[in-house]
Each structure stands twice: as structure tokens, then as C-alpha cells.
Amino acid sequence: MTLLRPPALRPGDTVAVLCASSPVPSQRHLESGLRAMESVGLRPEVFGTARDTGSRYDYLAGTDAERAADLTRALSDPKYAGVFLACGGYGAQRTLELMDWSRVDASAPKVVVGYSDVTALLEAIAVKVGWVSLFGPMVACSGFWQGPGEYDFKELMKLLYTPSAVRRLTFRGSRALVPGAAEGLTLGGTATLIAANFGTDTSYPVRDGILFLEDVDELPFRLDRIFTQIRRATAYLEGLRGIILGTFTESGNPEHIDRLLAERFGDLGVPVLAGVNIGHNCEMQTYPIGVTARLDADAGTLTFLDQVLAEPHSVRG
Structure with a gap:
């Protein structure tokens, strides 16, 4: 919810x-x-x-x-x-x-x-x-x-x-690493920080969630280590519904990164959409954390099933 x-x-x-x-x-x-x-x-x-x-x-x-x-x-x-x-x-x-x-x-x-x-x-x-x-x-x-x-x-x-007026994000130029559609709670953020939060009292597991990940200025072997840590954190990933992958700029050869993303996230049994414009060094769309949404990897869209923000209060405070 x-x-x-x-x-x-x-x-x-x-x-x-x-x-x-x-x-x-x-x-x-x-x-x-x-x-x-x-x-x-x-x-x-x-x-x-x-x-x-x-x-x-x-x-x-x-x-x-x-x-x-x-x-x-x-x-x-x-x-x-x-x-x-x-x-x-x-x-x-x-x-x-x-x-x-x-x-x-x-x-x-x-x-x-x-x-x-x-x-x-x-x-x-x-x-x-x-x-x-x-x-x-x-x-x-x-x-x-x-x-x-x-x-x-x-x-x-x-x-x-x-x-x-913002009921859907459309990601032109994105690609489905794993086709399909899924519904869940929008979660995630910068991969390094998601992994660094494991074991703390502020880590939010992705049960019934759509996990978004992006990062910047990480060498490929470091991204590999972060992605591997995330996929090995079985208690964190249990119940995962889908994955959205944003930018991974200043991180080496883009073709190498693409292969790494496919290898580390392509076998988890959920739809995976890559190449979305959320993250560092791109024309960035805003991604809400904690909203029920539908990911369509084939269409390259994320549709919010609930309005992201409530209507404004008539009187503040």
C-alpha cells in the first residue's frame, strides 16, 4: 500500500x-x-x-x-x-x-x-x-x-x-532486460546507499516492491560488488516484484555496465527495465518513494496507481 x-x-x-x-x-x-x-x-x-x-x-x-x-x-x-x-x-x-x-x-x-x-x-x-x-x-x-x-x-x-497531472512516467530509449509487467511499491535509490543501509534500522526491504537503482562514479568492479551484495541480501529482496535501472554514469565502459546489469539482475524472475532517465548526469524525472505503481518493462512506463501527493491543505499548519 x-x-x-x-x-x-x-x-x-x-x-x-x-x-x-x-x-x-x-x-x-x-x-x-x-x-x-x-x-x-x-x-x-x-x-x-x-x-x-x-x-x-x-x-x-x-x-x-x-x-x-x-x-x-x-x-x-x-x-x-x-x-x-x-x-x-x-x-x-x-x-x-x-x-x-x-x-x-x-x-x-x-x-x-x-x-x-x-x-x-x-x-x-x-x-x-x-x-x-x-x-x-x-x-x-x-x-x-x-x-x-x-x-x-x-x-x-x-x-x-x-x-x-503526473500519473505516469514514460522512459523513452529505455529497454526491457526482462520483459513483463508488475505492480508494487516504488522503492530504492542510489545503489551504493541502498547497500550501505543493510543491517541498519533504516533499511526498507522491497517485499511487494519495485526496486529502482542508479549510481555514479563507481568503477565496474565496485558496481559488481554492490549489485552482488544486493542480490545476496535475500531478506531484503524477498518478495521483489520488479526492477528499474537508471543512470550509471562515470563508471567505465557503458557496454560493460550493460552486461553487468543484465547478468546481476536478469535472473531474479521479475521484469527489469533499464536505461531510464532517473539519476546522475541526465535530464532527470522525479521518482517517488513509497507509491503503489505498475511497471510495464515492454512499454517502458511506470504508472502510479495512487496519486503521488495528496491535494494541498486549504490552510497550512
Whole structure:
């Protein structure tokens, strides 16, 4: 069943912008992303972690406690209709170590958007509070900061503002590694983070689920190791309904990666769709986590059987 759906956004909504992982790659890009949000009527409030340039470690946006505090405040304060991660990198799992989920009202879901390292957070949200979340573009990253005309940005905003108009994702140029169709709960994210979550209290098994995977900047043998770990995690994969494979860029010879994907995921007895435009270094569609959907590998489509977001509340807070 679809997880608890946050309400769609409306012009004038205040949203939090923060980092749960690494510092933003460029404050200039962050400012451009904030202007893009304002251009469509959102009111972004920038938290301290989005301004931190690596005060403790150059690969972490502030301390673990600061990131956990920003995230807790953003998720729990009814002032914020949504939470937008500024970038990924590394550090979300350190942030999750210090989260006190009892401070977050599970009955009051709000939109949370991010990808890459943010996969760890999206899984945690599914486990700890049971909300639908969005594997989508981030404020200081390409496809968002370049402005409201960018494909990634437009696709995200269409889903955030008019979810009733987004009932299906169509993946042109995709290919069925294993033909067929399946229904299940949309789950997954960046493969490295999915595997790194195994054995923690924020790993979300894919029973009755459609597993999405993508990654970036991993040598083929590392991808092989990650894929093999995922397929050997039988308790995690039990009840799997289907697989969607996104981008695996900056990871060596694409033909090698294609062979690896077919070898590691082609014998699991479920439909497998590869080559979808979700992930790093592509014109990216937004993938919801926690929505009941139908995958048609032959047609290259993912149809949502429930609306991704609920209709917006007439009064916030």
C-alpha cells in the first residue's frame, strides 16, 4: 500500500533548504537554485548547514549534530511545507545516527526531495515515519540551479504543484532486460546507499516492491560488488516484484555496465527495465518513494496507481 502522502505544494508555501550530507559545491549555484524556487512562488528558508563550507571536515556540511538539528527542525516545524536538500555527497548516514524521530509527527507528512546520498534519508523517512518522499533534483545541483526552464526542475515542480497531472512516467530509449509487467511499491535509490543501509534500522526491504537503482562514479568492479551484495541480501529482496535501472554514469565502459546489469539482475524472475532517465548526469524525472505503481518493462512506463501527493491543505499548519 502507498505510504502516507504529503500534501502537494502551493505558491506561497515556506520550505526548508538544508544539507544532510556534504557542503554545497557552490554558494553561487545555491543562490541560483533559490531564485528558481522563488520564481515559481515558493519561499525558501536557508538553514545553516546549507551555508556551511566544511567547517569540521571538508566533506561534511557542519557537524553531525548540526545537520541532525536542521533536519529535525525542518521535518517537525509545521511552518515548513516541504524540505529540499541542497546537495548530496556523503554524510547522511552520520546525520541519521543522531536523529530523534520521536520529535517528528508521523501523522503530518511533508514533501522531502533529494537524491544520491539523500537515498539514506528517504529510506529512513519510509521506515521511521511512513511518508512518501521524492528522489529528485537538489537545489544547488545541475538541473535545478540552472533555472525554471530546466527539464529536471520543471518535472519536479509539475509533480509538486499538480500531482493529479503526473500519473505516469514514460522512459523513452529505455529497454526491457526482462520483459513483463508488475505492480508494487516504488522503492530504492542510489545503489551504493541502498547497500550501505543493510543491517541498519533504516533499511526498507522491497517485499511487494519495485526496486529502482542508479549510481555514479563507481568503477565496474565496485558496481559488481554492490549489485552482488544486493542480490545476496535475500531478506531484503524477498518478495521483489520488479526492477528499474537508471543512470550509471562515470563508471567505465557503458557496454560493460550493460552486461553487468543484465547478468546481476536478469535472473531474479521479475521484469527489469533499464536505461531510464532517473539519476546522475541526465535530464532527470522525479521518482517517488513509497507509491503503489505498475511497471510495464515492454512499454517502458511506470504508472502510479495512487496519486503521488495528496491535494494541498486549504490552510497550512
